[in-house]
Amino acid sequence: MxxxxxxxxxxxxxxxxxxxxxxxxxxxxxxxxxxxxxxxxxxxxxxFRNPKRNIPGNEQYILSPADGTIMAIDEVIEDRFIKEPAIRISIFLSIFNVHLNRSPLSGTVRYRHYRPGKFIPAFKSHASDINEKNFIGIESDGFKIMVCQITGFIARRIKCWADNGQILQSGEIIGIIKFGSGTEIFIPIGSKINVKKGDKVKAGETILGILPDREMEVAK
Incomplete structure (x- = not known):
């Protein structure tokens, strides 16, 4: 506490x-x-509250990196870190959501990149393309996941506390975006998706999906 x-x-x-x-x-x-x-x-x-989260103990799960609402789930070419087609899950954080970001799974930080940009409202579809961003690439047992922190019209400060080479635990706090923003997570094609557009999610607690080839392990 x-x-x-x-x-x-x-x-x-x-x-x-x-x-x-x-x-x-x-x-x-x-x-x-x-x-x-x-x-x-x-x-x-x-x-700036930091409420307690009940982090699932199963390491096979992909957890939400942010609180908010699922705005879109689509397939894209992720050419920065994963470097192949990936599933992108976009989360919008209102000013009333908790704004701390958490690691979606246990792994090692292999990529970090900050990209300057604009500050249009994060809920707009093209905000991801032009707004300020911070990318965090995590590798876990050969799988690559990337979390992207996105500023918004009000949120104009990104803080990231995950460094290259750092070993993260599932649900660990890795950063914050101040005052209303967006977060994206890119996961491998073939992952089982447990959420849909419009769902409310909580960082470190909501299970977004399961990595490929791990679904059978979870079922055991």
């Missing part, structure tokens, strides 16, 4: 300090106006 709260403070302490300072300046002169930064203080704690 305390460790989760300390992570929240680590992420947003500068916002909290600023809001406390504004409230302290306003209260002696305009007490009613001091309610505004006080309310924003509480909202900031809510926005």
């Amino acid at each position: 305390l460790s989760r709260f300390f992570l929240t403070l680590k992420i947003c302490w500068h916002y909290l300090v600023l809001l406390i300072a504004i409230a302290a300046l306003l209260y002696p002169v305009y007490p009613a106006l001091a309610i505004i930064p006080a309310a924003l203080f509480l909202f900031t704690l809510f926005f």
Whole structure:
């Protein structure tokens, strides 16, 4: 509990300090106006919350890397890391979702790349093509998965805490996108998909699918 709260403070302490300072300046002169930064203080704690997640113990699962709503599931050519056709699952995060990103499975970070871009609303279909992005490629038992953090109109700061060569555990926190955004995950063709467009998902908890050739192992 305390460790989760300390992570929240680590992420947003500068916002909290600023809001406390504004409230302290306003209260002696305009007490009613001091309610505004006080309310924003509480909202900031809510926005950057780090709730406990029940991470499935089965290592065969591909977990959601983000909270939000499934916007699309399609097949694309992923030419950065996987370098072959892949299934892309796009997740939109509203301002009310938890914005921490989590590793979809256990593995090793083999690729990281930051791409500058624009900041159009993340729910627009072409946002993925032109918005600022950060790519995280993970290899697990020969399979390649890639997570893509995408900024939006409000979300203009990507934080990634996963480094090249780092070994990740399934559901481990790997970054955050601040204030409304999108996340994509690219998984191998042939993976069993357990979600559909419109589904609500939770990072590190919702099972998006199972990697190819592992479905029989899960059934045992």
